Amino acid sequence: SRHTGTFSLLSFVLPAGYGGYRLANGSTTCSGRVELLHGGTWRTLCDYLWDLPAANDLCQQLDCGVALQIPDGQFFGKGNGSVWNGTFSCKKNAKHLRDCSVSVLGRDECPAGKDARVVCSGARLVNGTTCSGRVEIRHGDTWGSLCRSQWNLKAANVLCHQLNCGYAKSIQTGEDFVGMDGPIWRDAFHCDGTESCLWDCAQVILGNPSCSARETATVICSGLAESLRLSGGESRCDGRVEILLHGIWSRVLDDDWDIKDAHVVCRQLECGTAQKAYYLPRSKRGIGVVGFRSVQCAGNETQLMLCKTSRSHTVPSGMGFLPAGSRQIRLVNATKRCAGRVELYHDGTWGTICDDNWDLSDANVVCKQLGCGHAIKAFDSAHYGEGSGQIWLDDVNCTGAESDLWACPARALGQHNCQHKEDAGVLCSEFLALRLVNGNDCTGRLEVFYNGTWGSICSNQMSQLTAVTVCKHLNCGDGGEIARDFEYGRGSGPTWLDHIECTEQQSSLWQCQSDPWNAQSCDNRAEETHISCTEATSPTTFAEYREKLRLIGGEYGCSGRVEIWHQGSWGTVCDDSWDLADANVLCRQLGCGSALSALSEAAFGEGTGPIWLEKVHCKGTELSLWDCPAKPLFGKNCDHKEDAAVECSGRTLCLLYIPEPHKWCVLPIFHTCLFLICTCLLFAGSRLSYDPFSEAVYEEIDYNMMNEKQGITGLSGLYVLLLSRENSSWWPRFQCGTLQIPNLLGN
Numbered sequence: 001s002r003h004t005g006t007f008s009l010l011s012f013v014l015p016a017g018y019g020g021y022r023l024a025n026g027s028t029t030c031s032g033r034v035e036l037l038h039g040g041t042w043r044t045l046c047d048y049l050w051d052l053p054a055a056n057d058l059c060q061q062l063d064c065g066v067a068l069q070i071p072d073g074q075f076f077g078k079g080n081g082s083v084w085n086g087t088f089s090c091k092k093n094a095k096h097l098r099d100c101s102v103s104v105l106g107r108d109e110c111p112a113g114k115d116a117r118v119v120c121s122g123a124r125l126v127n128g129t130t131c132s133g134r135v136e137i138r139h140g141d142t143w144g145s146l147c148r149s150q151w152n153l154k155a156a157n158v159l160c161h162q163l164n165c166g167y168a169k170s171i172q173t174g175e176d177f178v179g180m181d182g183p184i185w186r187d188a189f190h191c192d193g194t195e196s197c198l199w200d201c202a203q204v205i206l207g208n209p210s211c212s213a214r215e216t217a218t219v220i221c222s223g224l225a226e227s228l229r230l231s232g233g234e235s236r237c238d239g240r241v242e243i244l245l246h247g248i249w250s251r252v253l254d255d256d257w258d259i260k261d262a263h264v265v266c267r268q269l270e271c272g273t274a275q276k277a278y279y280l281p282r283s284k285r286g287i288g289v290v291g292f293r294s295v296q297c298a299g300n301e302t303q304l305m306l307c308k309t310s311r312s313h314t315v316p317s318g319m320g321f322l323p324a325g326s327r328q329i330r331l332v333n334a335t336k337r338c339a340g341r342v343e344l345y346h347d348g349t350w351g352t353i354c355d356d357n358w359d360l361s362d363a364n365v366v367c368k369q370l371g372c373g374h375a376i377k378a379f380d381s382a383h384y385g386e387g388s389g390q391i392w393l394d395d396v397n398c399t400g401a402e403s404d405l406w407a408c409p410a411r412a413l414g415q416h417n418c419q420h421k422e423d424a425g426v427l428c429s430e431f432l433a434l435r436l437v438n439g440n441d442c443t444g445r446l447e448v449f450y451n452g453t454w455g456s457i458c459s460n461q462m463s464q465l466t467a468v469t470v471c472k473h474l475n476c477g478d479g480g481e482i483a484r485d486f487e488y489g490r491g492s493g494p495t496w497l498d499h500i501e502c503t504e505q506q507s508s509l510w511q512c513q514s515d516p517w518n519a520q521s522c523d524n525r526a527e528e529t530h531i532s533c534t535e536a537t538s539p540t541t542f543a544e545y546r547e548k549l550r551l552i553g554g555e556y557g558c559s560g561r562v563e564i565w566h567q568g569s570w571g572t573v574c575d576d577s578w579d580l581a582d583a584n585v586l587c588r589q590l591g592c593g594s595a596l597s598a599l600s601e602a603a604f605g606e607g608t609g610p611i612w613l614e615k616v617h618c619k620g621t622e623l624s625l626w627d628c629p630a631k632p633l634f635g636k637n638c639d640h641k642e643d644a645a646v647e648c649s650g651r652t653l654c655l656l657y658i659p660e661p662h663k664w665c666v667l668p669i670f671h672t673c674l675f676l677i678c679t680c681l682l683f684a685g686s687r688l689s690y691d692p693f694s695e696a697v698y699e700e701i702d703y704n705m706m707n708e709k710q711g712i713t714g715l716s717g718l719y720v721l722l723l724s725r726e727n728s729s730w731w732p733r734f735q736c737g738t739l740q741i742p743n744l745l746g747n
Contacts, residue, residue, distance in 0.1 A: 020036055020037040020038060021034065021035070021036055021037075021058065021061070021062065022034075022035050022037070022042070022062075023035070023062070023064075023118065023120070024042075024044075024076065024079065025076040025077045025079070026076055026119070027199065028122050028138075028199055028505075029064070029122070029138065029139075029140055029141070029505075030059070030062070030064035030065065030119075030120040030121070030122035030138060031076075031118065031119040031120060031122070031199075032076050032117065032118075033076035033077065033079060033115060033116070033117050034047075034050075034058065034088075034115075034116035034117060034118065035079065036084045036102060038084060038102075041082070043079070043080075043082045043083050043084045044078075044079040044082070044083045044084070044110065044115050044116075045083070045084050045086065045088065045102070045115070045116040046083040046084065046085045046086070046109075046110030046114050046115055046116070047086060047087050047088055047114065047115075047116040048087065048114055049087045050070070050087075050088070050114070050116040050117075051070075052067055052069075052070060054088050054089070054090075054116075055067040055070055055116075055118040055120075057088070057090040057100065058088065058090075058100075058118060058120075059118060059120035059121070061090065061100060062120070063138070063143070064120035064121070064122055064138060065120050065121030065122055065123055065124050065138070065163075066120065066121045066163065066164070067118050067119070067120055067121075068118075068119045068120065068121055068162060068196065068197050069118075069119050069196070070117060070118055070119075071117055071119060072113075072610070075117060075610050076117050078115075079115075083109070083110045083115070084102065085109075085110065086102040086103055087102065087103050088100065088102055088116065089101055089102070089103065119197070121162050121163060121197060122137060122138045122197075122198075122199065123135065123136065123137045123138070123159060123162065123163070123197075123198055124136050124143075124163070125163065125165075125219065125221075126177070127177040127178075127179060128176070128177050128218075128220075129223075130163075130165070130223075131160070131163065131165035131166070131220075131221040131222070131223045132173075132177075132218075132219065132220040132221060132223075133177045133218065133219075134177040134178070134216055134217070134218050135151070135159065135216070135217040135218060135219060137185060137187065137198070139185060140503075140505075142182065142183065143182060144182050144183035144184060144185045145182065145183075145184045145185065145211075145213075145216040145217070146184075146185055146187060146216060146217040147184055147185065147186050147187070147188075147208065147209075147210070147211035147215060147216065147217065148171075148211065148215055148216055148217040148218070149186075149188070149208065149209055149211060149215070150188035150189075150190075150208065150371060151171060151188075151189075151217035152171070152371050153168055153171055154191045154192065154193040154371070155189040155190075155191045155198065155201065156168035156171045156217075156219040156221075157191075157193050157236050158189070158191045158193065158195050158196075158197065158198055158200075158201060159197075159198055159219060159221075160219065160221035160222065161196070161229060161236070162196065162197040162198060163221070164244065164249070165221035165222065165223060166221050166222030166223055166228075166229065166269075167221065167222050167229075167236050167269070167270075168219050168220070168221055168222075169220045169221065169222055170219070170220045171217070171218060171219050171220075173218040173219070173220060175214060176218065177218045178213060178214055178216065179213075184210070184211045184212075184213070184215075184216060185205075186205050186208035186209070186210060186211070186513065187203060187204075187205050187208075188203070188204045188205070188208055188371075189201040189202070189203055190202040190203075190204065190337055190338075190370075190371055190372075192328070192330060193235055193236060193328065194232075194233065194234055194235065196231075200631070202337045203510070203511060204430075204432070204510045204511075205510065205511050205512060205513060205514075206432075206497065206500070206509060206510050206511070206512055206513075206514050207450070207496070207497060207514055207515075207516055207517040208516065209516045210516075222270075227243060227244040227305070228241070228242070228243055228244070228265065228268055228269060228303075228304060229242050229244075229249070229269075230242070230265075230269070232280075232637065234328050234345045234350075235328050235345070236269070236271075237266070237269065237271035237272075238348075240280060240285070241265055241304075242291075243291045243292060243304060243305075249289075250289045250290055250291030250292075251289065251290045251291065252290075252291060252292045252293070252295060252304075253290055253292065253293035253294070254279050254280075255293050255294045255295075256294050256295065256296055257277055257279070257295060258277055259274055259276075259277045259299075260297045260298065260299035261277065261295045261296070261297045261299075261304075261307065262274035262276070262277035263297070263299050264297045264299065264301045264302075264303070264304050264306075264307060265304055267302065268302065268303050268304060275347070276348065278348075292304075292309040292310070293309070293310050294308075294309060294310040295307055295308070295309050296308040296309070328344070328345040329342065329343070329344055329345070329366065329369060329370065329404075329405060330342075330343050330345070330350075330370075331343070331366075331370065331372075331425075331426065332384070332387075332617055332629075333384040333385045333617060333619045337372070337430075337431070337629075338367070338370065338372035338373070338427075338428040338429075338430045338431040338432070339384075339425075339426065339427045339428060339431040340384045340425060340426070341382070341383075341384040341385060341387055341423050341424070341425045342366055342423075342424050342425060342426060343387060344392045344393065344405070346390075346392055346413060349389055349390055350389065350390075351387070351389050351390030351391055351392040352387035352389075352390070352391050352392065352420060352423040352424070353391070353392065353393045353394075353396060353423065353424040354391055354393065354394040354395070354416050354417075354418035354422050354423070354424065355379075355380035355381065355418075355422045355423065355424040356394055356395050356416075356417075356418065356422070357395050357396065357397055358378055358380055358396060358424040359378050360375050360377070360378050360400075361398045361399060361400035362378060362396045362397070362398045362400075362405075362408065362424075363375035363377070363378035363424075363426040363427075363428075364398070364400045365398045365400060365402050365403075365404065365405050365407075365408060366405060366426050366428075367426060367428035367429065367430075368403075369403070369404045369405060370428070371430075372428035372429070372430040372431070373428050373429030373430040373451075374428065374429045375426055375427070375428055375429070376427045376428060376429055376431075376451070376452035377426070377427040377452070378424070378425075378426055379424065379425035379426065379427065380422065380424060380425075381421065381422065382420060382421050382422065382423040382425075383425045384423075384425040384619065385423075385581070385619055385620070386420040386421055386423055387420050387423050388420065390414060391414075391416045391418050391419075391420070391423075392413055392414060393405075393410045393411065393413065393416070394410065394411045394415065394416035394417065394418055395410055395411050396408050396409075396410040396424075397409045397410065427452065429450070429451045429452060430450075431449065431450075431452075432448065432449060432450060432510060433448070433449035434446075434447070434448055434449070434470070434473055434474060434509055435447050435449075435454075435474075436474065436488075436531060436533075437488065438488040438489045439488050439532075441474070441476065442471065442474065442476035442477070442532075442533040443483075443488070443531070443532045443533060444488045444530070444531070445488040445489060445490075445491060445528055445529070445530050446470060446528075446529040446530070446531050447491065447493075448496050448497065448509075450496050450517060451517070453493055453494060454493055455491070455493045455494035455495055455496040455519065456491040456493065456494070456495045456496070456522065456525075456528040456529070457495070457496060457497045457498075457500065457521075457528070457529045458495055458497065458498035458499075458521050458522040458527045458528065458529065459482060459527055459528065459529040459530075460498050460499055460522075460527060461499050461501070462482060462500055462529060463501070463502075464480075464481055464482065465502055465503070465504065466500050466501065466502045466509075466512065467480040467481055467482050467531050467533075468480050468502075469502040469506055469507065469508070469509055469512060470509055470531055470533075471531070471533035471534070472507045472508075473507065473508050473509045473510075474533070475624070475626055476533035477533055477534055478534075479533065479534030480531055480532065480533040480534055481531070481532055481534075482529065482530065482531060483530035483531060483532050484530075485530075486526070486528070486530055487530065488530050490525040490528065491525065491528055494519035494520070495519070495520060495521045495522035495525075495527075495528065496517055496518070496519065496521060497514050497515065497517065497518075497521055498514065498515045498518075498521040498522065498527075499514055499515045500512050500513070500514040501513045501514070548564060548565045548566075549562070549563070549564060549565075549586065549589065549590060549625065550563050550565075550570070551563070551590065551592075551645075551646065551648075552604065552605075552607070553604030553605050553645075554604055554645075554647070557590070557592070558587070558590070558592035558593070558647075558648040558649075558650055559604070559645075559646065559647040559648060560604045560645060560646070561602070561603075561604040561605060561607055561643050561644070561645045562586060562643070562644045562645060562646060563607060564612045564613065566610075566612050570607075570609060571607070571609045571610035571611055571612040572607035572609070572610075572611050572612070572640060572643040572644070573611070573612065573613045573614070573616060573643070573644040574611050574613065574614035574615070574637070574638035574642050574643070574644065575599075575600035575601065575638075575642045575643065575644040576614045576615050576637070576638065576642070577614075577615045577616060577617060578598050578600055578616060578644040579598050580595055580597070580598045580620075581618045581619060581620035582598060582616045582617075582618040582620075582625070582628065582644075583595035583597070583598035583646040583648075584618070584620050585618045585620060585622045585623075585624065585625055585627075585628060586625050586646055587646060587648035587649070588623075589623070589624045589625060590648070592648035592649070592650065593648050593649035593650045594648065594649045595646055595647070595648055595649070596647045596648065596649055597646070597647045598644070598645075598646055599644070599645040599646060599647065600642065600644060600645070601641060601642060601643075602640060602641050602642065602643040602645070603645045604643075604645045605643075606640035606641055606643055607640050607643050608640070611638050611639070611640070611643075613630045613631065614630070614631050614637060614638055615630060615631045616628055616629075616630040616644075617629045617630065
């Protein structure tokens with residue numbers, strides 16, 4: 001048990017069947033802020049001694065697998081403000097929560113960072129050993145097996161790493177671990193292999209087929225005996241070296257670290273020979289317990305444990321290595337997975353592929369390799385935007401049957417005669433998108449893009465909860481209903497899906513159960529789904545949408561540190577991958593024109609609170625930051641000295657001039673001026689005796705850019721350039737308080 005200090009005033013032990021612990025405000029039932037029910041009240045547990053062993057005990061008692069991490073700060077919010085101050089302690093070999101006590105401490109409030117919180121694995125292996133068996137995951141309060149129809153080695157690698165079981169040696173285990181009770185889940189985890197747990201991977205359930213008891217996912221992991229792993233890299237064979245000591249993953253410091261030491265790590269992890277031993281930048285070094293320092297290997301040892309080392313318990317630098325042949329593939333710059341510019345990772349660098357001879361056979365290999373089905377289209381001429389850095393491959397010539405792109409004939413790595421305007425891209429069959437048509441963005445007939453084609457969704461047995469999930473998915477608010485009058489017309493393409501069932505925990509339609517994909521799911525067009533989202537008619541939609549973002553530390557709200565409102569707290573964005581395309585989307589979304597620069601390293605000062613996002617990858621054409629691929633930040637890859645920031649060109653304004661009674665409406669753009677014009681007319685149009693649109697004029701301008709063109713200087717504050725029409729001629733009015741400067745631009 002854990003030491004509870006000298007502040008203990010009393011303790012209480014949960015009685016049998018009490019069930020007095022829960023994890024609140026997490027993305028799954030096995031992650032969140034620890035809450036304790038006592039005296040009929042749920043309160044956050046404030047535990048000054050909360051650590052990973054205690055968190056692991058609670059995860060196991062809650063039947064949630066093992067503890068993965070304790071997130072930083074107020075990651076799961078603050079709850080209702082009330083807390084139980086105390087320390088959680090389980091007796092050795094405790095079998096029930098009733099064996100775990102909380103000693104209540106004499107404190108009145110919980111300082112920041114002392115609330116108990118945890119992310120549990122929510123996954124386990126059964127019918128085998130600790131590190132091999134049938135894969136089970138938990139949904140709600142129920143454990144079930146995982147269907148193997150889309151189970152692959154990358155996802156298995158993530159699970160093995162998640163369970164502290166090394167890496168996946170095999171997923172082809174025959175019937176070694178079959179025999180089961182309970183449901184079989186249809187979840188498909190699309191991982192790139194670098195995630196810390198399965199829940200960080202893209203997750204799709206919609207349209208997946210059902211499985212029999214003999215079609216469940218299994219894995220044999222390398223096992224705890226390996227006691228070595230790499231974190232934070234682009235594959236399991238690249239990254240920061242960590243070693244398992246006394247049940248805790250610990251860091252290895254880079255004192256005396258060289259290629260001989262890296263060779264031993266490569267050999268132990270079955271990653272070939274080391275290509276490079278390197279020192280990580282400070283921003284990518286780990287934190288926490290240090291196991292080894294001053295590692296000195298001869299280079300022929302079979303395990304790192306056999307090298308000369310100094311045991312350590314300090315907390316400075318970090319180290320890593322890159323093995324030969326550590327090559328990965330990804331698709332970037334599209335808004336969803338399974339489409340985008342093709343990029344390869346080699347020699348520590350991501351690079352692109354030239355489109356010379358790029359065709360459907362080549363694209364098909366990429367799609368299969370990524371678990372994205374088959375290729376619908378092979379794109380050339382930088383269809384998904386130009387990359388940067390290396391162009392790794394040229395004249396690729398696959399047959400289409402290869403297992404990965406490395407098996408295809410091509411020029412030698414790095415040899416090409418191309419530019420990035422020739423970067424290759426692909427669209428795979430598993431690329432998914434959702435929309436409402438024949439209405440507006442938030443009302444209409446529901447369509448899904450699958451297998452390269454837009455098609456309708458059937459409404460059989462669809463509940464209002466599913467309609468609400470669609471509205472959340474489309475960022476159209478938290479309310480919606482199924483329209484029964486079919487006012488949005490009939491479709492003409494396939495009818496892809498039927499019998500969709502969503503639960504309250506799901507915010508994406510991709511996570512809902514349904515029948516398998518079928519181009520003729522509906523018996524007739526009268527079964528097509530029409531949805532109206534409540535938020536679609538709200539006059540404050542765009543304002544509320546904008547208020548989820550802000551810029552801090554700059555002038556006039558159009559420059560500064562990027563902050564996001566999420567789970568009741570303002571937090572920041574990590575500058576990993578932050579570039580001008582991301583900044584452009586954000587500037588437009590805030591009505592601040594275009595981006596002048598995308599800034600990193602806390603250019604406008606360090607923020608506080610959580611860091612909500614990292615690795616934002618906007619194409620630059622998205623309507624909002626929420627449409628861009630990004631990774632929620634659960635771990636410790638970033639800190640506030642890496643906060644992202646922007647400088648925008650200025651506030652883009654929507655101008656409406658009504659000649660009678662000489663009314664101006666000047667408002668920032670959020671998504672479109674049309675909404676704002678309507679808002680203006682609510683105030684000004686009611687006084688008109690004629691059609692306001694017959695004489696009204698509106699323009700979109702960027703006032704900072706106009707100022708630069710005209711060389712205006714010596715002015716301060718917020719200035720607005722208004723264009724109006726009098727006596728059938730155009731003339732400008734530059735207005736600052738009562739100051740007017742006519743003829744600034746001439747007639």
